[in-house]
Amino acid sequence: MRDTRESRLLLVLLIAIAFALITVDIRGGEDSPVDGARGAAATVFGPIENGVSSAVDPIGNAVSAIRDSGERHDRLARLEQENAALKAELGSDDRNRSRLKQLDKMLKVAGQGQYGIKGAQVIAIGAAQGFSWTITIDAGANDGIERDMTVLNGDGLVGRVTTVGPDTATVLLASDPDFTVGTRMEAGDELGFASGQGDRPLRVELLNGKAEIKKGDRLVTFGSQADKPFVPGVPVGVVSRVDPSGGDLTRTVYVTPFVGFTKLDIVGVVVQAPQKDPRDTVLPRKPKPTPTPTVTVTVTPSAPADGQVQPEQ
Secondary structure, eight states: OOOOHHHHHHHHHHHHHHHHHHHHHHHHGGGOTTHHHHHHHHHHHHHHHHHHHHHHHHHHHHHHHHHTOSHHHHHHHHHHHHHHHHHHHHHHHHHHHHHHHHHHHHHHHHHHHTOEEEEEEEEEESSTTSOSSEEEESOOGGGTOOTTOEEEOSSSEEEEEEEEOSSOEEEEETTSTTOEEEEEETTSOOEEEEEEETTEEEEEEESOTTOOOOTTOEEEEOOOGGGOSOOTTOEEEEEEEEOOOOSOSSEEEEEEESSOTTSOOEEEEEEEOOSSOOTTTTSOOOOOOOOOOOOOOOOOOOOOOTTOOOOOO
């Protein structure tokens, strides 16, 4: 643009308008009349600003570091680093202790049932593979994991392997509505089929409609042909409700699983089944009932006072 009288007047006019808008914006505060225009501009130029910011930020950070440098800044930074390292170390110790406890409990279960297991860690949960109740573990085909293997932890049955990759595998949890496992009642031969119900207790259909079942009875897995997908004897849960027997061919009971499916961490995949069915030997010992103390009170009749006649019996 040529430096003419008209261009100078236009420049002065634009500057005056700019100052007027700034004044109106400041006085308007949160109710500024130009707030809408500002929002529209942010929508248009926001992505561009983010791109420019990502390129400029490293330089700005370096400048800030130089500006804030000095003995005081270095001392504070060092203390902050030491504090963060200490917190991380303490947190790691707590987690390691928890995981060690889980691993020890799981190895005890594997030893009692004579299961050959491959330990793994849960690294993801969710419906990435199309199921509602699944987990992903950090062990796969390279670790000897195959489809339709039993998965357990120190509490009992977790689920079964459904999909196997080179280094990871997907496990369908026993709580999934599509999950079904054969069960055997503790200290008996009553068989049934347990099905998942999400966050509700497992539903078990007993084959004997006249089976004598009560609240507190426990179940284990019955096992599958060739031990796939389920090996026998893995603890499943405890009966929490029994439907009345109506003369049907089957009987329905509801079982609270031993495993907490929302807090899984260390699990084991059974890569070698036991040579002999452990039946219910893997179940934990039932706590002994605490005896209720009883108090016996003996009343001794008092002797009659002088001058009084004791009534005849």
